[in-house]
Each structure stands twice: as C-alpha cells, then as structure tokens.
Amino acid sequence: xxxxxxxxxxxxxxxxxxxxxxxxxxxxxxxxxxxxxxxxxxxxxxxxxxxxxxxxxxxxxxxxxxxxxxxxxxxxxxxxxxxxxxxxxxxxxxxxxxxxxxxxxxxxxxxxxxxxxxxxxxxxxxxxxxxxxxxxxxxxxxxxxxxxxx
Numbered sequence: 389x390x391x392x393x394x395x396x397x398x399x400x401x402x403x404x405x406x407x408x409x410x411x412x413x414x415x416x417x418x419x420x421x422x423x424x425x426x427x428x429x430x431x432x433x434x435x436x437x438x439x440x441x442x443x444x445x446x447x448x449x450x451x452x453x454x455x456x457x458x459x460x461x462x463x464x465x466x467x468x469x470x471x472x473x474x475x476x477x478x479x480x481x482x483x484x485x486x487x488x489x490x491x492x493x494x495x496x497x498x499x500x501x502x503x504x505x506x507x508x509x510x511x512x513x514x515x516x517x518x519x520x521x522x523x524x525x526x527x528x529x530x531x532x533x534x535x536x537x538x
Contacts, residue, residue, distance in 0.1 A: 393448040393531035395524050397502045399439050408436040444502050448531040457491055473511045477529030
C-alpha cells in the first residue's frame with residue numbers, strides 16, 4: 389500500500405521526561421526491608437519505559453486515514469475515505485479542549501495527540517469528530533483533502 393503521508397510521533401516534552409525520570413531516582417531513596425519499596429522501584433522503572441514506548445503513528449492512503457497509538461493499539465485503525473465528511477488543519481488547546489495529551493475524550497470529541505497544539509480535526513459522516521495532533525498538520529490536512537477529491 390502506498391502512503392501519501394506518514395508521521396510517527398513520540399512524547400518528547402522535556403518537562404515530562406524530568407518528571408518521569410525523577411520516579412526511578414526517588415524509588416532508590418531510603419531503603420529498608422519493607423516489600424512495598426520494591427513496588428516503588430518497579431513502578432519507577434516501568435513508568436518511564438512505558439512512556440518511551442508510546443508512539444502515535446498516522447498514515448494517509450487512498451483507502452483513508454490509518455492511525456495507531458502504540459501500545460494501546462496493536463494494529464492500525466482505519467477511517468475509511470467514505471466515512472470522512474471533511475477535515476480541518478488547525479491550532480487547538482489540548483488541555484482546555486481535550487484535557488491533555490494521549491488518547492483523550494473531551495467535550496469537543498476524541499483526540500489522539502502526544503505533543504504540541506496543532507493538528508487535523510476529522511469530521512465524520514456520523515456527526516462525530518476526531519482530532520489528530522501532528523507536527524506536520526498542514527501536510528496531513530492537504531493529504532486528506534487530496535484523497536477526498538480523487
């Protein structure tokens with residue numbers, strides 16, 4: 389399958405990594421024989437590893453929009469071309485409109501994002517919409533509009 393657009397995004401915010409990497413440091417603080425301390429160490433190591441693995445993959449083909457938020461989605465989901473009413477490349481407020489980053493459900497619909505405040509809102513024929521955060525939001529919007537015209 390030939391893709392008109394491809395983008396893979398990861399959590400790269402410096403402030404997030406400062407917070408996440410503080411967990412392993414704090415986990416190895418004062419240590420006694422209490423078994424609960426071992427859980428702190430385990431969580432302190434696994435949480436940053438989990439965020440390192442998170443990846444939002446977006447692709448556009450003649451079939452439609454393919455997206456995967458790994459490791460929550462083990463395979464890509466597809467929004468078929470005929471299900472897309474329109475799309476709009478835009479700036480938005482992840483915190484105000486969707487409550488943050490990741491897979492979010494807010495008052496404005498569903499969102500998949502990992503960083504930044506730019507993306508493409510895809511309006512579906514069933515009346516719902518999904519925001520896809522993108523560092524290349526203008527290219528993503530153009531690709532979707534291009535396949536809609538074909």
